[in-house]
Amino acid sequence: EDIQKPRGGGSVLFKFENDETPPSVATRVGVSPSVNLPVPERNDATLQALGTAPSIPKGSAFSFFLASHRRAAKDLCDFFMKTSGAEDLRQVTARVHGKVNETLFIYAISFVILRRKELRSVRLPTMVEVFPSRFVPQEALAKAQLEINRMDPNQTEPVIIDHGLEFSGTYLKPEHRLSYWREDYGINVHHWHWHLIYPPAMGFDRDRKGELFYYMHQQIIARYDIERLCLGLPRVEKLDNWRIPIEDGYFPKLTISNSGRQWGSRQDNTLPKDLRRRDLGEFVDITDMEIWRSRLLDAIHQGFMIDRNGDKVRIRDDVTSGKRGIEILSEALEADAELSVNFPYYGDLHNRGHDILAFSHDPDNAHKEEMGVVGDLGTSLRDPVFFRLHKLVDDLFQEYKETQQPYTESELFLPGVRIEQAGVVRGNEADVLLTGWNKREFEASRGLDFNGKSVILRPTHLDHKPFEYHMQINNDLREAKEVTVRIFLAPKLNGQEKEMDFIEQRILWSEMDKFTVNLKPGKNHVARSSKESSITNLEELTFKDLENSGPGSTSEQVAFNFCGCGWPQHMLLPRGRPEGMAFQLFFMLTDYAKDKVSNPGGVRRCANGVSFCGMQDAKYPDARPMGFPFDRPPAPLLQGLPVSTTADYARLGNAFIHDITIRFLGEKLN
Ligand code: CUO
Structure with missing residues (x-):
């Protein structure tokens, strides 16, 4: 028998006591x-x-x-x-x-x-050391404990837990081939920190919070789809039908925050159901999800949302003042109950999507199971279903972006500067980048007690050899010109090994870097290290780093700059293929005078990973819409000629496209 969703909000828990719920359910409360x-x-x-x-x-x-x-x-x-x-x-x-x-x-x-x-x-140490159980299966931790129990009490050598490439599955299911990506410690830590900085309904609004919710997640989806392409897998399909079973299950094999309790697991082909967790006071109907999505689509196609007074709020990105449409749409979609233009009407599509999926294995608490990992900010990327949900979210954003006017030639063109040549160099080799496996060590014995003995957790992760971008730029103006350099990466060919047109490639372009340079008149040579990327973070701080950071030391400087948010540097490149895979780099220069955002104040902290994370106590430092110039459909004409591929954008002197190869070595780097 169904537990009914209470209506009218308010004292939800109290209401249950008077509900005519089956006794078997009622007696469970408190047990x-x-x-x-x-x-x-x-x-x-x-x-x-x-x-x-x-x-x-x-x-x-x-x-x-x-x-x-x-x-x-x-x-x-x-x-x-x-x-x-x-x-x-x-x-x-x-x-x-x-x-x-x-x-x-x-x-x-x-x-x-x-x-x-x-x-x-x-500063707090990395989540990996605070909660090792979120990153390594219970079985491995238990094995380490056993080893310690049997150990000679005088032994000082640490016990090492190698967490290799098998991760959470076998290779029987195609999705398991991407476990190394989804279960990477760095991307999960990044996601946790991102949401910590940009939480919904916590009484904090940050500059362009909604737009960044769209952009940061769009970039995760793009990178995941690229990784799939590297492995010959099709792109993620959006979860837009809640009434059919979800093909892929997920078994995390982890325990919750060192407590020993297991996360919930989802069998293959689980049918999502209405959420009826009276133990949590949380109820959502699948019908509501469908209605909210349809209302959001109405708003997108009509070009306006309806606020709580019934007034129209136009949603457009080309506004010169006030919030951009993407911001308004995003706050209603995520949703932030305090910032949504009309929370009761547009609902809570994205958050509730996480909830329904996190409890799909036990929607009414009949089995007294914990939620699945997709319900937690620090673990949700592990589950393949995260990407299906966020593809649905991104699909709505893209539907909106498709309704926006393409950029005009004058918005894209920067007269007077011309990229003559651009590419990447690694050691003595140009335009071939290498990926492979690497290991990082964390101390598991700070977060978990192993009878006072040292236990090292050593996860294997994807990595790449560092490289440099090089650009030859001519400044034909008489004076110096400050420009923003924007660098993106995308695969050249689609799953059918055909060159992609602009529209297909548009949502795959992954931001690699964005920085400012001052071009002197004449020839300029610009070099930039991959380690300086605008999306990546510094390495996670360990307990040891924090202990070692004294006044004035380098580690203190690191601790000051480190805020946890930022894409992991080791995941900057997609895996590529053993035989080499064709990618394209897109470079674009824009006028810094138009891009710059005035940010009064002194030193900015947490300035790493700024494109995905923004800056502490400061405005987002780029006035253009996030993802520019790929956030909108292609300009129909440039210099009088039609645009069909991204290469056509490179007809503008301030843009450049260049082919490179990414080769996956399949072995340990270094
Ligand atoms: Cu980050 Cu759904 O917003 O996980």
Whole structure:
């Protein structure tokens, strides 16, 4: 028998007591550790001050996609925000430690550190060391523990957990071939941090938050599709029919935040169902998902949304003031209940999509199972279904972008500067880039207790040999000219080994770098290292880095610049193929005077991975729409000639297209 979705909101939990629900369901409340309702100890003042934060059971999953969990996070963050400085925060967090959900605890501390100016010296180590169980299967951790139990007590050598390429599956299913990509520690850590900086409904609005939600996720989807192409797999299909089973299951084999509880698993061919988790107070109908999508599509095709007063809000990107359409659409789609133009009407499509998928194996708590990894910000990219959901989201954004006017020649052209030659160099070789496997070491024994012994976690990950971009640029103007250099990468051929036209290639272009140079009159040679990329981060900080960072030391400088967000440098390049795979680099120069955004103030921290993450306490530093010039359909005519492929853009002197090869060595680099 179905549990009915309560109507009218409000005291949802209270309502259940009077509901005519089957007794078998009703008696479960309060029995399972996962359904303990908030019962603050009456005499514990700290607990009482935490609001709904203690309502998320310890040891269970925390999901920012659930409204009830977001509320709990807000309460805990508000509590931590009241602290007066680093020492106060340390004391307060020590009092709260052990009293709230572990993931929520780390979330709230990170959230506060990112937002309080006086905490700018405080840094947290990488999630990999805080919660090793999110990155390595339970079995491997148990094996390490066994080894330690049998070990000679005097042995000081650390135990090493090698987490190799088998990851979570066999090669029986095509999707398993991409486990190394989806389960990469770096991209999962990046995604966690991104959402930490740009949370919905936490009382913070950041410059172009909605547009960045669109762009950062669009770029993840593009990169994933490219990786699939490298492996000969078709592109991801959007999840637009919730009424048929989801072909691919997912079995994470991980435990939740070192608690020993298992994440939920999804069998192959699971049919998504209405969400009826009364233990969480969360309910969503699939019908609602369909209605919200259809309303968003109506808005896109009509060119306006309807606000809560019933007034039209136009959505266009070519506005000179106010919010761009992509921003308004995105806040309604993600959705941010506080910033959505009309939350009750456009609903909560993306967040609720995560919820339905995260609980599809146990939508009504009949099995008392935890959510699947797709419900957690730090693990959701592991599951293939994440990409199907985000393809649906991106499809709506692209539908909107298709309705926008293509860029005109004057918006694309920059007279007076010309790229004569551009390409990449690695060592002595030009235009061939190499990828392979590499390993990184983390200490697992800081987050998990192995009887005080040292345990090293050594995940294998994709990597590449560093390289440099080189450009020969002529400045025919009489004076120096500041330009923005934009570099993108895309495969040259599609799955049928045919050259792609502009439209097909448009949504695959992956940003590689974006930077400013001042071109002197005449010839200029510009070189730039792949390590400086505008999308990538510094290496994750380990506990050791933080211990070693003293005043004035380089590590302190690193800690200052590091905010966790940013695409991992080791995932900058797609894998390519063993025989070499044809890619294209697209270079474009635009007028910095038009791109620049005035950002008064001193040194900016967290300036790494700026294209995906923005900057701390500053506006997004590029005035153009994100993804420019590939965020819109092609200009129909350039210099009087039609445009059919991206190469036609290179007819403009300030743009350049160049073929390169990416070869996957299939072995350890270095
Ligand atoms: Cu990042 Cu759905 O927004 O996971």
